[in-house]
Amino acid sequence: MSQRTASRVIGGVTLGWLVCFSYLTLSPEIPDLPGLASGDRVLGAGHLIASFILTALVYLWLVTTFPELPARRTAAIAFGAGAGFGLLVELSQFPVPEREPQVADAVLDVAGSALAVAALAMVSRPVLRRPQVPVVAGAFGVMLMASTAAAAVWGTTESPAEARCPGNVADEALRTVAPARLRHEATDRIDAGLVALYEFEDEPADDDAGPLDLVARGEVDHVEPHGVRFADDDAVMSTPGPAEQVADSIDEQFTVEAWVHPDRLTQSGPARIVSSSDGVEMTAVNFHLGQDRHCLSVRVNAGGDEAAWLLFDDVFARRQRAWHVVATYDRGTVRLFVDGEERYEEDLPDADLSRWSRDYPLLVGNEATRDRPFRGEVYLVAVYDRALSASEVAQNHRAGI
Numbered sequence: 001m002s003q004r005t006a007s008r009v010i011g012g013v014t015l016g017w018l019v020c021f022s023y024l025t026l027s028p029e030i031p032d033l034p035g036l037a038s039g040d041r042v043l044g045a046g047h048l049i050a051s052f053i054l055t056a057l058v059y060l061w062l063v064t065t066f067p068e069l070p071a072r073r074t075a076a077i078a079f080g081a082g083a084g085f086g087l088l089v090e091l092s093q094f095p096v097p098e099r100e101p102q103v104a105d106a107v108l109d110v111a112g113s114a115l116a117v118a119a120l121a122m123v124s125r126p127v128l129r130r131p132q133v134p135v136v137a138g139a140f141g142v143m144l145m146a147s148t149a150a151a152a153v154w155g156t157t158e159s160p161a162e163a164r165c166p167g168n169v170a171d172e173a174l175r176t177v178a179p180a181r182l183r184h185e186a187t188d189r190i191d192a193g194l195v196a197l198y199e200f201e202d203e204p205a206d207d208d209a210g211p212l213d214l215v216a217r218g219e220v221d222h223v224e225p226h227g228v229r230f231a232d233d234d235a236v237m238s239t240p241g242p243a244e245q246v247a248d249s250i251d252e253q254f255t256v257e258a259w260v261h262p263d264r265l266t267q268s269g270p271a272r273i274v275s276s277s278d279g280v281e282m283t284a285v286n287f288h289l290g291q292d293r294h295c296l297s298v299r300v301n302a303g304g305d306e307a308a309w310l311l312f313d314d315v316f317a318r319r320q321r322a323w324h325v326v327a328t329y330d331r332g333t334v335r336l337f338v339d340g341e342e343r344y345e346e347d348l349p350d351a352d353l354s355r356w357s358r359d360y361p362l363l364v365g366n367e368a369t370r371d372r373p374f375r376g377e378v379y380l381v382a383v384y385d386r387a388l389s390a391s392e393v394a395q396n397h398r399a400g401i
Contacts, residue, residue, distance in 0.1 A: 007061065060120070190392045233371075279369050
């Protein structure tokens with residue numbers, strides 16, 4: 001293979017990877033693949049790897065195209081191109097919906113470029129100019145770009161077990177509303193079948209507690225007269241260990257209830273409001289309530305290989321002081337109540353809740369992996385071992401917070 005052909009092959013692969021890098025960092029719809037997505041952004045490790053690949057390709061192209069270029073200048077140009085492009089696309093994320101530039105990602109872009117230059121600088125130039133190098137680079141580039149395209153298609157295509165919140169509401173932050181009890185009537189809450197109730201009347205505990213008490217990690221602030229605010233992405237409240245009582249108490253029915261106020265109508269992930277789980281995988285959840293933009297996300301492990309995932313739209317669709325959301329399950333039917341009224345009903349056949357794991361903690365405001373943050377305020381969380389009726393849900397709503 002001639003040097004001109006080698007230069008063109010490596011140049012083509014480099015341009016192709018520039019397109020892939022741009023897609024992975026600027027696409028509003030992140031491919032939902034294990035290891036690639038975390039909340040609303042690609043994991044930092046992806047930035048390190050993508051920047052390493054780009055810089056290495058630029059370095060090879062310079063060595064092949066300009067063999068007379070001094071080694072130090074080759075390294076400097078390759079590093080500047082790789083790191084500079086990474087920083088440029090990071091800054092370009094400002095106007096992209098669902099994206100947010102991160103200093104940590106920019107640092108990892110620079111680090112990836114530095115590692116690539118350091119690695120290739122240890123290889124002699126005659127070796128890098130061998131005919132086998134562009135052949136390997138070309139094959140690698142084709143596989144890399146094909147896998148990126150496959151990830152884009154697979155990760156953004158709905159499947160029967162995976163839906164996405166349709167459309168969107170206005171991309172604007174909710175104004176912070178002063179907490180209030182919002183009591184509509186002087187009525188009592190329903191106690192029958194109650195497994196756990198959290199009204200967050202005291203400062204969040206950060207030490208040992210009872211098996212169903214919640215311990216705070218990260219920036220969890222108390223809200224007067226009662227409630228908690230999750231103020232950073234690392235914030236979570238969880239039982240100190242497995243919430244065995246939750247799994248043991250639930251057989252054919254359950255109810256999960258929450259009073260919440262999200263900071264933004266555009267949070268996704270889904271952002272976890274309350275869950276009984278041990279991670280983000282569909283195989284590691286008993287149930288959860290979450291926010292996926294204006295939709296309420298409900299996952300239920302019905303006894304199969306993974307949880308069923310339901311998305312109910314137009315729940316968080318307007319500014320208001322707080323939302324009362326309740327999901328009930330009764331022998332094959334999921335019902336969703338919003339602000340005391342039944343809004344949706346979905347069938348979930350062949351369910352066996354007795355197979356729920358006793359090893360999962362109960363969590364509020366995030367996942368155990370701390371990468372599905374709910375930013376906002378939670379005023380109340382309740383779990384029942386039975387499905388509340390419509391009148392009982394309305395009574396809890398009237399009781400307010």
